[in-house]
Amino acid sequence: MKVTMQTIADRLGISKNTVSQALRNKDTVSVRTRELVHETAQKVGYNYSERANDAVTNNGSLFALITTDLTLTLNSFFGVILSEIKEKILKNNQQIDIYAISSEQEQELQLPPQIEQGNYDGIFILSYFSTEYLRKLEAIKTPKVLIDHHQPNLDIDSVLTANIDGSIEALAFLAANSVQTIGFIGDIDRSPSYQERFIGFELAQKQLNFQSKPEWTICHLKENQGFLFDAIRQLDDLPDAWFCVNNGYAYSLINYFQSHKLSIPHDVKILSFDDTDLSRMTHPRMTVMATNLLEMGDTAYALLQERITSPEAPIKQICLKPKLIKRGTV
Template identity: 60%
Template structure:
């Protein structure tokens, strides 16, 4: 029988990643565990670089995996990614970024280098299909963090925005501005975050005495200007305000109103979730409910460090409260 790293892990009842870190003498593994791993490896005749046994290494190496679509959002996910990179460089650690195409995701193709021999931890940035996340979780036992995404039943720590509370607070702000009727725009099937923002929207309706209609609840709309223009043109009477799940929808919505000689916020109000370049380009500047993206990057880094040193700890979700940024659209 061929003796592998997995053989050593199975004999000790630990993960393959723990064995990998111990054999490389990483300081994320206790000295007792290291001793046990070295002893079992020697007993089984597993070949490893013995020179690593004498000197601990501190320069952990990380991978971050994201879809091609996600990496195109420089003013949102780019900020999170850059913060993670900054922290890793400060700690004299290294990181590789793997871009996953839609074809790779559909075919279930993982980066060849993505294994416990090459990396100490994995950041998963934003949305992937359930099938691809399950594949990631089953193929590699690296410590992992999901960023701005989660799924019930998936055994991976996550860092999230408090989307439900944030959307509720956005509705509360609209109510203080005299809004009585409000609409919702987004595609809730595209991301759990968007679905949660609709939950916050719905929770606020009755408790804040806000009204909506089926025609104003637009929750399956592709994020492109043509689709939005056609949909809004079919709305016979506009609500007092629209709540948009992101800046892209709000940007197109404001373009529609301006092209139809409607003034924001005098004739109609617009409030969006997130704060990207688009929110700062409009005239007037958007009023938004937004999470601190640098803090999301830092929290993701800190949580992965914790998972690496506490591999058996209960799963964690770090939820960041978004803040209202007042512009001129409400």
Template identity: 40%
Template sequence: MKKASMQDIADALGISKNSVSQALRNKPGVSQNTKMMVMQKADELGYEYQNTTSTKQPKQVLLIATEFAISQTSFFGEIIKSIEDELRKENCQLNIHALTQNEIDELTLPQNFSDYNGVIILSHSDNNYIKKVIASKIPVVLVDHHDPSLQADAILSKNTDGTFQAVSLLIEQGLNRIGFIGDIDFSPSYLERYRGYHRALSEYGLSYDKTIEVTQIEETQGALFNKLKNIDTMPDAWFCVNSGLAFMLNSYLQSAGYTIPDDISIICYDDTEFTRMAVPPITNIATDLQFMGKLAVNTLIKRIADSSTPFVHQQIIPNLNIRGSVKIK
């Protein structure tokens, strides 16, 4: 009787021989569901293979983020959910650790840290702390954070180009005096967005106006309102580094008697419930957060499988979402 082959399994399931090979060797690139179907069919057909999954426990992945980042459910919550969903498909277990300021200051790693197969660090915390995590030699992927001193894979939004696109939209609508709101010292992403804002002004031949650039601010309604009250002449439009600031800005301007977008236009980075709840809804440039989480998991799985390849920074091009806060000609 002819022995069953990989091709027989592939033909029976309607998939490629390569997918069968990856599944039987428990390699990344095929889903956990496909792996299970392949192994079941192999058993049915009598195909002899080394079952690498029966003796191995699911991979353990740790997600580290600051307490502040984890609290931002409208943004980081979507990324975390996507990461959980993708890891489940790969038969990996996820644990989430909220970093305290004391742990950061003391460079204290989470309990049982050495037991994990991989680590995802979400958003910025402290580069010295991240360096300690990387020094452990456990595979690490950074999400929405990077720094030249950090030797690790990173999944990022194309912040500079995205902001350039957003500000260009405003200028093309005849809005030439454009303000900026966002603490550029808070995260590398906000600094990159500031550079994209300046690049757009430069390429369209517009001058910078420091009186309408709010670049150091605590992200609270009181702090923002105090800054805005000190601006003598409002710009034609505002660009905000995130949706929360844009929502608060919209509230302030309307309470001050401005009509959005007839008097002042608003555009921001990120698309969350804040952009959708605002009246009018806020035009934005936004990264696909579900895809960002999926890409992070795929990158980590590959890094776990092969730690010798060069590190890569992958930038996701954001999409422009036209809403009611900008009047389009």
């Protein structure tokens, strides 16, 4: 049987490109990993050559970013993160391939063949995928990092927002602005981040003694303006303020209230998570709890480099604290 870099990679449980970098004594790989690769290469009889067919180019590391086709359309949120990662990669003379996964591919657990073959030094996983799909990605030995998503039962590094703390701080700000009754609106089934924002909402609601009614907690509503209008129309009365899980819900909520001649923030206050283009398209502009998206991209890049150089290090979850941006809806 022909001995290749993949043979060494399989023996050590690392990616083929990590083997290539170790054989070239790149400092992107830890000293211990380089030693293990050279020792294993000698044991299996692998003769390394810069011109070997399975070697990667010497123009720097090659990365993949995998996301859903829907995520790629959200330019003012995930697009900012992606642009920052691409800028870091280009600055370091590295390369990146981007794969948009359709809902059908996700359901059928289809990975891009290049990723399954271990052709990359590292993989960025941007935003939400099903647990089953993430498990298939986890099985690939290439170093990887999850961005704005995490799963407690997966051994993958992640960078995410401190959603619970952010929600608690948001509600404390509302309480300081004379809010006594409060509602929640969103779809917590859509994302673990949204679930965490709801957990923070519930914790803060109890801690700050907000008054509420069951019908003001709308937590399984699809992000659709027509659905939202119907849900609000059915309410007999309204809370002083609404906490929205993202800008899309807040945008529709503002449209509804203004079309019914309610003044924001005089008649009703609105505070939303995130700071996308939508937050600056309303009048007044939205008061928001915002993640630093540039920092999220930078942190994800640095964390993946760390995983490549230290593959045996403990799995990390890095939470970025969001910042309250005070505008006109509170």
